[in-house]
Amino acid sequence: MEKKFSHFSKLIITLFLFANLFGFPIIASSNGQGNKGDTEFEKIIGLIQDKYDVSITVDADAVDQKPEIVKKISDETDNILKSKNIEDALKLLTSGTGLQYQKLRNDFYIIKLKKEPQKEEEVPEKKNRFEGGEKTIKGTVSQKSDGITLPGVNVYVKGTIVGSSTNIDGYYEIDVPEDATTLVFSFLGFKTVEVPIANQTTIDVQLVEDVFGLEEVVIAGVASATPRRNLSISVTKIGGKEINEAPASSAVSALQGKVAGLNISSANGLPGGGASIQIRGATSLRGNQKPMVILDGNILYTNLADINSDDIESVEVVKGAAAAALYGSQAGNGVIVINTKRGKGTGKESTSVIFRQEVGFQKLAKQIKQSTHHPYKLADDWEDYPYTRYANIWYNDDGYPVSGNKLLNDNDSSYADQPYARLYDHQDRFFKNGMYNTTYISFLGASKSSNFMVSYERNNQDGIIFETGGYTRNNLRLNLDHNISTKIRVSTSNLFLTTKSDNPGSNSTFTDLLFIGPDVDLMEDNNNGTPYRITPDPWSIAENPLYPLANMDRTSDRMSFIGNVRAYWDIMEGLIFNVKYAYEYRNKQWSTYTPKGYLGNYPSNVGGSLYKQAFFEFNQNFQATLNYNKQIKDFTTKLKLSYLYENIANNGFWATGRNFSVYDVPQLDWTDNTEATLGSSEQKITSINYISILDVDYKNKYIFSLQYRMDGSSLFGENERWHPFYRVSGAYRITEDVQIPGIDELKIRAAYGNSGQRPGFDNQYETWKGGYGYAYPSTLGNKDLKPSITTELEVGLNMEFLQHFSFEFIYSHGITDGAIQLAPLYSHSGYPYQWQNVGTIQADVFEATLSAQLFSNRKLTWNASLIFDRLRQKITEMTIPPYNTGPYNAFLFAEGETFAVIYGYSWLTSLDDMAAQLPSGKTIDDYQINSDGYVVPKGSGGTNDEIPILLDKDNDGLADKVEIGNGNPVFNLSLNNTLTFKRFTLYSLFSWKNGGEIYNYTRQYTFRDLRDIEFDQSGKPEGEKKTINYYSTFYKNTEINDYFIESGSYLKLREAALYYTFDKHQLINIFNGLFQAIRIGFQAHNIFTISNYRGYDPEVASGRDLSN
Known part of the structure; x- marks a missing residue:
């Protein structure tokens, strides 16, 4: 035992130093059985394998040889390795040793002891004998x-x-x-x-080789474990090997681009930030499209970005309402089932160790281009000063303006083509290259009756923002399984995690960064000597973006303890009863600290403030399940009956204190209690669910499934406490009856069923708002509030052909009835709103996946997959008046409208449209199309009179809002390749989003201060210049208009990795054969993006903004 742990400590120290010195991922695995490593005989076998590029298996009886035989072989090693081919080498090796070799194929041989001729072939010991018959x-x-x-x-x-x-x-x-x-x-x-x-x-x-995993077992959405070939619903399974081709920072990141119909985008771009996850589009009018997540049997509420990907054995994505019907009223958005590794499969009385160290850096993919020229008249002596000196301005000795107004360089044609005295790259100072590292170690072991898996992962990301600490995560996992007897077994899965995030200090930091003039030094000190002058640009109201980053602290800490205990009783052959108790404890804490003496633009900041919020939640559920699996002649029957009890209890509080009485003590006790604000919340939710499902197949070719579930929840209205969910599905494996040349497997399938979304906690209740001693009504209660129900018809085709290709096509038609939203009420009700089931959303989805084994032999293997999806959605019914919603009310929700269309003002680009809205006394000859394609007054090009004109559909003199954009892509396409040559593995994942518009509000905002690159007219010919007045028109006081609609299309190399694997024969002399394998290499994420989008990243989503 001491020797084993000594080996292990050497392993940890060596790999950690190696990784940190050279900065690339290392994965190592070792067998911890406590032996002394491979024998001398096995070392020689390893040399032969490397020399002739073959695999050689040594029979157990042949491993331990007498010393004189081993010496004979050792003495002949040089001659053996000089043999012309592998056959000659093995003949020389086995000559006179009592050994023999057998060729199984050209690259695979077995060495075993010679046996005396027998009358009958020796066979393995039979597991069963019968008395008769x-x-x-x-x-x-x-x-x-x-x-x-x-x-x-x-x-x-x-x-x-x-x-x-x-x-x-x-x-x-x-x-x-x-x-x-x-x-x-x-x-x-x-x-x-x-x-x-x-x-x-x-x-x-x-x-025949199962190239595409048809024999893989799926457990999600079915009665019990079922091979993929026998599925009648849509469940995509991603194995741990595929997930870890280029290990992602979290479980959610590992799924991007790997599943048709699954769309993932970062919520805010910050390390550890949440993600927006959609499966087959939207089913809610309120923006909650998150699928149900199950981790080792636990219904998960913890942020999926906090779960590490190294522990994952597989992920099963249950797509669509029909497939997810088994999960009832929480599964309207689909289900993601995550299964983590266990000690099974490591062999009896064995332990294996996996260690991974990854070190790298993160950087900003691209900067936003901005103007480096201005339109103002410069002082005659401006070149004699280190700052930009304008005409008509009086400056003090420090170079700051005291009085006067800037003058435009040319009042008739105010072009931004004048130089600044100096230029600074603000984005270069704001963003940094941030280091990240991941350390992971796991122990997997098994004995005759038990197995275990213990792992620890630490992930640290500095982030890329100045003076911001980034994100740190710790995951500790323990999975255990134990057979008490041949009839009873127990298991437990447990995860303890903590995270800490340091977020940017101010909500306006990113916009301030883009407002400040390029000649302003952000590093300049304040008058009191503190760094980063708070208002460095005398011509802008923007704060120095570096100041809040350096002086405000905004942190969030999360802790979760997730676990379950299961017991299984094999009552009789085919009949199993199991019970499960699952729990999840969550604690989240937020803090924002503004120190006393903060030099903010707002007087309330001067005395400092402290905001604290805490949230505690304990989720638990109990489930009892009876599984009956029976083979009756040609019928395979699987029946599952289950009872599930859920209980959620949470509470939270928040407090804000202002005006500290002392410096540098961030405690609420030291704030002015007369200005304190407090709040608290408490929720208790109970749900009871009865579940039944029957799966039947006849001769493995006619497949049928029937499922029914009844859910009762305290979240449903008092008069609607119980709701049923169901599914009926079937499949026919045609090639089991009809042999089609070139077609190895052909299956058609269909499923019809429903699942739902539960209302929010307070949606059914009467609520009031208020504070500071007063209250007023907010929402009227609704005893008839139901869960929204998504009903789906899905048809699919699965085909394997030419032994190297697999194809899946799916069409889904889904209708969500009873979508929940706030409905406006008549004033006589006494309440302005009530939560109601008000809308119907229709979705049509096309998905296709083509997988191929393009090449395969011992030296070279090339596998590829092409994944396609296309989504179309619209609101078909709505019982409330049309309304605008979303960021800046850009989205119009109305009956008959396409879901996710953007409404706003439109600038005319056609003289025909202009002719339909001519002002009195004007003719079409008074207008022209300018060089940008917009309608402007004729002859106004390059002058301050060049003003674009808005669409006025009803010609009443007022511009009208119309559809100006559609956020839905035409299609999404992903391509992944895995190329293995000898011990090298090259992996890549490309993603292509075609179509779909983004509203670039960030860019529009910079038009206020003339900072966008469009304003810069330097270097343009005089006849092509545009005035600042022309471009400022598009700003339109930040109202939504089509000038800022941009294409969301992109092509992204999402993942790439190159690894080399050292096997045990290459490592045989290192630490006495401790290592079974070491994988070393390079990997990268989001390597490049090809896009016309002018923001930072077309894929980053934000809950607050339309753009990023």
Whole structure:
């Protein structure tokens, strides 16, 4: 034991130093069984494998050789390695040793002891014997592609536990009951084969590789574990290997671009920030499109960005309301089921260790281009001063203006083409290159009756913003499984996590950055000697963006403890009863501290302030489930009955104190209690759910599923406490009946069902607002409030063809009834609003996935996938008047309107449109199209009279709002490639969003201070210049207009990684053979983006702004 831990400590120290010195990811795994490493004989085998590029398996009986034989082989090593080919080398190796080799295929050999000839082939010990009424079946299992025999294939009688396995030569024998009808052959990585027994006593089988994972088992949305080939609903499974091709910073980041119909965008671009997640579009009028997330059986409320991806074994995305019907009133937006690693599969009495160290940096992808010229007249001696000196301005000795007004350089044609005396790159000072590092270690072990998985991960991201600490996360996981007896087993999954985020100090920091003139030195001190002058630009009201970053503290801390305990009782063959208790404790705390003496523009900041908020939540649920799986002749039946009780209790409080009585003591006790504000909240939610589902298949080709669930929740209105959810689905595997040349698997399927979204906690109740001793009514209660219900019809086609290609196509038509929104009330009700079921949203979705194994041999493997989706949505019914909503009321929600369209003012670009709204006394000859494509007065080009004209549809002299943009893309497309050459692996993931508009409000805001790059006319020919008056017209006092509608299309290289793997034979002399493998390489995320969008990133979403 001491030797094992000594090895492990050396491993940790060496890898940590290596990673931090060279700054790239390292992944290492080792076997912790406590042995002394490989024998001398195995070392020689490793050298042969490397020399001839083959795989050699040594039979267990052949590993330990007598010293004299090992010495003989060792003495011949040089000659062995000089052999012309692998066959000659193995002949020389085994000559005179009592060993023999067997060729399984060109690159795979087995070495075993020579055995005396036997009358009958030796077979593995049979697992079952029968007293009578039995017969023996024997045969050989091989690989169809090259005829090589397969050892270790499971052979069993369908619907029973009677089984055996093939020996090292692919040979098997099995005693079966006389009435047995079907023999099943299964092997990891190959398609399962079922063969009718009839009167046969010899059955030889050839297995085909399962290139696309049809035999992978899915547990989400079905009665019990089901192979993908037998699914009748849409569930996409992403394995841990695919997730970790280029390990992401969190579980949510790991899914981007990998699932058709799943759209993920960062909520704010900050490290550890939440994410906007949508599956097949929107189902709510209130903006809550988040899918249900289940982690190891727990309904998860913790931020998914706080869950590390290294622990993930697989993710199953249940897409659409029909597939998600099993999850009822919380699953209208789909379901993401995350399964973490366990100790299973490591072997008996074994322990393995995985260590990963990643070090790198983050940087701003691109800057926003801004003007570096102005339109004002310069002083005659401006070049003699280190600052920009304007005419008609009196300056003090420090160079600050005291009186006077700036004059435009040319009143008739005010072009921004005058130089500044100096230029600073404010964005370069504001943003930095931030380091990030991830340290991960896990222990997986198994014994005869138990297994465990323990892991720890620490992720630290400095972020890219000046004087901002970024994000730190710690994840500690413990998963345990134990077999108490052959009938009873227990398991537990537990995760403890903490995060700490340091956020930018001011809400206006990013806009202030873009307002300040380029000749202003942000690093200049204040008059009191403190750094970063608060108002550095005398011609702007903007604060120095660096000052709040350096002087205000805005932090958020999150802690979650997530766990469950399960018990399983195998009552009888096929009948299992299990119970689960799950819990999640969350604690979130926010703090904003403005110190006394803060030099802000607002007087309330001078005395300082402290805002604190805390939130506590304890979620728990209890579930009892009865599973019955039975094989009756050609029918496979799976029945699940379940009871689920949910309880959520949370409370929170917040307090703000102002005017500290002392400096540098950020405690509420030291603030003026006469200016304090306080608040608190408390919620208790209870739900009870009854669940049933029946899955049946006949001969593995006719597949049927029927599901019914009844949900009762305290969130539903008093008169609507219970609501049912259902699904019926079916599939037909055509190629089980009809052999089609070139088609290996063809399945059609359809599903119809529903799921829902629960109302908010206070939606059914009468509420009041108020404070400081007064109150007023806010919303009228609604006892008839229902959950919104999304009903979906889905049809799909799955096909595998030419043994190397897989294709899936899905069409989904979904209707969400009873979408919840605040409805305005008549004044006589005494309340202005009431939450009601008011709308119907229709969605049509097309999804397609094409996967291919483009090349495969021992040296080179190339796999690729192309993922496509297209979404169209509209509001088909609405019982309340049309209304504008969203940031700056840009979105119009009305019956018949496309979902996510942007409404605003439109500038005329057609003389025909101008002719329809001519002012009195004007003709169309009085107007022209200018060089930018806008209608302007004729002859006004390049002058202050060049003013674009707004659309006036009804010609009443007032501009009208019309549809000016659509946020829905034409389609999304992703392409991922994994190329493996020998021990090198190259991975890439491209994402292409085609179409969809973004409103660039950030850019519009900078028009106020003439800071956008459009204003800069320097270097343009005189006849092509535009005045500041022309561009300022588009600002329109920040009202939404189509000048700032921009294309949201982009092509992004989202992930790329290049790794080299050292296997155990290469590492045999390091730490006495401790390492099983080391993977070392480089990876990057969001490497480049090709887009016409003028903001920072077309993909970053914000809940507050239309743009970023």
